[in-house]
Amino acid sequence: MKLSRQIKVDAAGQAITILTDAVPELAKGRLKDAMNKGAVQLLGKPIKRLRRAQQALKAGQLLQLHYDADILSRSCDPATLLKDYRAYSIWFKPAGMLSQGNEWGDHLSLLRVVEQHFDSARPVYLVHRLDREASGLVLIAHSKTAAAGFSKLIAERQLSKTYLVQVKGKLTAELLASAEITTPLDGKSCLTRFTLQAYDAATESSWLIIDLVSGRKHQIRRHFAAVGHPVMGDPRYGEANKNQSGLALQACSLAFSCPVQRHHREVTLDANLLLSHVSKVSNQRSG
Numbered sequence: 091m092k093l094s095r096q097i098k099v100d101a102a103g104q105a106i107t108i109l110t111d112a113v114p115e116l117a118k119g120r121l122k123d124a125m126n127k128g129a130v131q132l133l134g135k136p137i138k139r140l141r142r143a144q145q146a147l148k149a150g151q152l153l154q155l156h157y158d159a160d161i162l163s164r165s166c167d168p169a170t171l172l173k174d175y176r177a178y179s180i181w182f183k184p185a186g187m188l189s190q191g192n193e194w195g196d197h198l199s200l201l202r203v204v205e206q207h208f209d210s211a212r213p214v215y216l217v218h219r220l221d222r223e224a225s226g227l228v229l230i231a232h233s234k235t236a237a238a239g240f241s242k243l244i245a246e247r248q249l250s251k252t253y254l255v256q257v258k259g260k261l262t263a264e265l266l267a268s269a270e271i272t273t274p275l276d277g278k279s280c281l282t283r284f285t286l287q288a289y290d291a292a293t294e295s296s297w298l299i300i301d302l303v304s305g306r307k308h309q310i311r312r313h314f315a316a317v318g319h320p321v322m323g324d325p326r327y328g329e330a331n332k333n334q335s336g337l338a339l340q341a342c343s344l345a346f347s348c349p350v351q352r353h354h355r356e357v358t359l360d361a362n363l364l365l366s367h368v369s370k371v372s373n374q375r376s377g
Contacts, residue, residue, distance in 0.1 A: 097153040164198055189201065311324050
């Protein structure tokens with residue numbers, strides 16, 4: 091079942107009672123589950139997720155319910171805390187997890203996982219995103235100062251993000267020689283630099299390390315699809331590129347000068363978290 095409904099509170103009462111009366115199609119247990127998973131919002135400035143079933147509401151307040159049984163039943167692998175620098179932390183986001191929630195809930199979002207991990211003892215600010223289908227490193231700030239510092243680094247292209255990607259086919263000598271794609275996206279210039287790690291003859295695919303110089307939406311996926319080498323497992327931009335393991339795109343390293351302590355930081359995924367141990371791929375270089 092999928093439904094969206096805005097509910098005006100006519101008389102003061104508990105949230106779950108008001109929801110149950112307003113949405114008779116859903117049992118109380120389903121509504122409580124939807125609240126817990128962030129699918130009920132209390133409209134206002136700011137909009138807040140309403141999670142406590144017993145929360146007292148006042149007449150005139152507005153609730154918004156976005157209920158999708160399929161989304162609420164989904165699960166994914168857990169996120170992993172890799173580094174904790176107090177003012178910010180660095181996490182491994184698995185494929186299938188959102189960076190942050192949306193109107194349909196946030197139980198499968200990294201931001202909610204981090205919030206629960208620290209038991210609300212620290213604020214959480216998402217300073218960059220990673221596609222739901224992708225896996226890899228995501229940085230979360232825990233103060234407005236740290237968040238502003240990282241936003242400045244990103245705007246000035248001082249935060250380096252490296253990706254491991256598997257694309258369809260064997261890249262031409264010309265494309266390998268240029269080692270970059272500059273096709274404009276959404277009417278804006280952008281740049282993707284890459285180096286070949288290995289060509290896998292068994293799957294007729296290439297493993298690449300990507301340096302994302304600019305940051306347009308789905309830039310890596312769109313750029314490689316445009317040159318005839320879509321990312322493996324990408325259903326949106328590719329054709330004949332199915333992959334049983336899902337989207338073969340992973341944020342594998344972050345490097346930056348810490349805006350809080352001014353230390354140089356470089357975090358790289360351990361081999362056991364990488365999409366593929368590149369050393370195990372048949373190392374037939376394109377030439």
